[in-house]
Amino acid sequence: MSETVESVSALIIQKLLENPKVPRDIDGNCKIMEDLAFDSLAVMNFVMEVEDTLDVSVPLDKLADIRTINDLAACIVALKNKG
Amino acid sequence: MTSLFAKFDGTASALGALVQAGGRNPFAVVIEKPLSSTVGIIEGRETLLFGTNNYLGLSQSERAIKAAQDAVAKYGVGTTGSRIANGTQSLHRQLEKRIADYFNRRDAMVFSTGYQANLGMISTLVGKDDYLILDADSHASIYDGSRLSPAQVIRFRHNDADDLYKRLKRLDGTPGAKLVVVEGIYSMTGNVAPVAEMAAIKRETGSYLLVDEAHSFGVMGEKGLGVAEAAGVEADVDFVVGTFSKSLGTVGGYCVSDHPELEFVRLNCRPYMFTASLPPEVIAATMAALEDMQAHPELRTQLMDNAARLHAGFHKIGLNASRQVSPVIAVTLEEMGQAIVMWNRLLELGVYVNLSVPPATPDHRPLLRCSVMATHTAAQIDQAIEIFRQAGLDAGVLSTATA
Numbered sequence A: 001m002s003e004t005v006e007s008v009s010a011l012i013i014q015k016l017l018e019n020p021k022v023p024r025d026i027d028g029n030c031k032i033m034e035d036l037a038f039d040s041l042a043v044m045n046f047v048m049e050v051e052d053t054l055d056v057s058v059p060l061d062k063l064a065d066i067r068t069i070n071d072l073a074a075c076i077v078a079l080k081n082k083g
Numbered sequence B: 001m002t003s004l005f006a007k008f009d010g011t012a013s014a015l016g017a018l019v020q021a022g023g024r025n026p027f028a029v030v031i032e033k034p035l036s037s038t039v040g041i042i043e044g045r046e047t048l049l050f051g052t053n054n055y056l057g058l059s060q061s062e063r064a065i066k067a068a069q070d071a072v073a074k075y076g077v078g079t080t081g082s083r084i085a086n087g088t089q090s091l092h093r094q095l096e097k098r099i100a101d102y103f104n105r106r107d108a109m110v111f112s113t114g115y116q117a118n119l120g121m122i123s124t125l126v127g128k129d130d131y132l133i134l135d136a137d138s139h140a141s142i143y144d145g146s147r148l149s150p151a152q153v154i155r156f157r158h159n160d161a162d163d164l165y166k167r168l169k170r171l172d173g174t175p176g177a178k179l180v181v182v183e184g185i186y187s188m189t190g191n192v193a194p195v196a197e198m199a200a201i202k203r204e205t206g207s208y209l210l211v212d213e214a215h216s217f218g219v220m221g222e223k224g225l226g227v228a229e230a231a232g233v234e235a236d237v238d239f240v241v242g243t244f245s246k247s248l249g250t251v252g253g254y255c256v257s258d259h260p261e262l263e264f265v266r267l268n269c270r271p272y273m274f275t276a277s278l279p280p281e282v283i284a285a286t287m288a289a290l291e292d293m294q295a296h297p298e299l300r301t302q303l304m305d306n307a308a309r310l311h312a313g314f315h316k317i318g319l320n321a322s323r324q325v326s327p328v329i330a331v332t333l334e335e336m337g338q339a340i341v342m343w344n345r346l347l348e349l350g351v352y353v354n355l356s357v358p359p360a361t362p363d364h365r366p367l368l369r370c371s372v373m374a375t376h377t378a379a380q381i382d383q384a385i386e387i388f389r390q391a392g393l394d395a396g397v398l399s400t401a402t403a
């Protein structure tokens, strides 16, 4: 499998939109905590779902540097290429 | 100029709303005077204590009180130093030996609090290339330990052994040791960890296992050693962490292990090294409380009977209480407004419990967290249930038809 930042970002957005509270017009540049009003627990729980879909684990220390949806996508792609 | 305190604006408005809705600050309750382990004076009234974690009632143990008095008279009130400098007296080593012997383990480290025991062990055991695998609902001291450690931190779904297995399997082939951390009884919900399944996974994947028995020590297992003893998997637990501040009624934390390297952990563990050790009277009282606990196994039976009584009573009146019977019983409410009104009514009617609000609760719903004691009488428990019924009706949590 060769995921790209674009494809992972699209998948994350699709997953986010399953939550009715998330604004409909989000894109890859949206900041997860600020723009989507997720608290840190909500972010960790959401990332867990993405991890399971993509069969990857994102260590919590990496989450500290992630602000936008594209940041998360880039981190996941990097982790997958490493493994 | 940017205010240093702007970051507390959210806290200020949330607290303001809480106080306005209920009339008092739920995080500033003062127990003016404890009358016994189960009753204290709050706002001038005698109040039943159902939220103190004092599972065996040993904060009021006569043996412990006497031991503390004797130790103070003999040794003074403090050690004025770190465990690795001038802060280790014979009493500290004696307590470590007693704890290790009671767990039938090679050695024990005693810390100044349970919080520091988790902070210290978790941050010290795992290095840069290692992995920490935490239950998602872990206590703050476990999360804080993970932040202090240089390791890669991965969460698994709460109490979900399959999820733990999946996440460990994903790490197959990656270098670095893996340390799995779980709690015996989860502090907020009273959920008991499926520790036998987790021990099997640990064995299969070649990981290490640390169990925080903070709420299960003195409570579960034949000798009161916690969930690992109750499940018969003590041998698979590499590190047991615990606290003296719950079933033993004093203060302090510990870690016991058979790994001889614990000796070196002492010299690398910042929350152990860079803080003063426990004062002699606390150590002496803790040893006495441990003797009480050993001498009175019936306290555990009484505790579980009491927990079952409160649990059944809550379910009977229609409250959404924890599924499992354990000395921590959480009543989950749907929204904050109800929770605030009900918690305040409980206190006015004479029962103190803990109000836990999101994000400190697992699923964004507020909890009325109760802890049961061996020393509660059946009459006190029945009275608490009746007060819960009344407060539930007043808060609109229960309706007259069901309660």
Ligand SMILES: Cc1ncc(COP(=O)(O)O)c(C=O)c1O
Pocket (backbone or CB within 6 Å): B113, B114, B115, B116, B118, B139, B141, B183, B187, B212, B214, B215, B243, B244, B245, B251, B252, B253
């Ligand atoms: C699961 C758990 N671990 C550790 C601690 C910390 O214990 P202590 O109060 O001794 O610092 C607590 C209690 O606060 C706890 O609930």
